[in-house]
Amino acid sequence: MNKREELKRIIDNLPEEKLPDPAEFLKSLIPEDDEPLTEEELKEIEKSRQRMNNGEFVTLDDLIKELDEDYK
Numbered sequence: 001m002n003k004r005e006e007l008k009r010i011i012d013n014l015p016e017e018k019l020p021d022p023a024e025f026l027k028s029l030i031p032e033d034d035e036p037l038t039e040e041e042l043k044e045i046e047k048s049r050q051r052m053n054n055g056e057f058v059t060l061d062d063l064i065k066e067l068d069e070d071y072k
Contacts (some may be wrong), residue, residue: 001008011019051057058066
């Protein structure tokens with residue numbers, strides 16, 4: 001039994017009231033970035049959101065196709 005299967009088995013056998021909030025538990029496993037975003041980073045995020053809202057993006061499927069063509 002691999003780790004994932006063992007973990008699933010353990011979770012399946014826990015009583016509902018003993019289960020932790022899954023999102024909070026998973027967040028606890030990820031180290032926190034204690035550095036706040038810079039003004040430049042915030043501006044880039046906003047620009048990216050605007051581009052997405054304007055339909056200026058590539059889907060993952062299209063990106064994979066494009067990369068596949070580049071490496072043929």
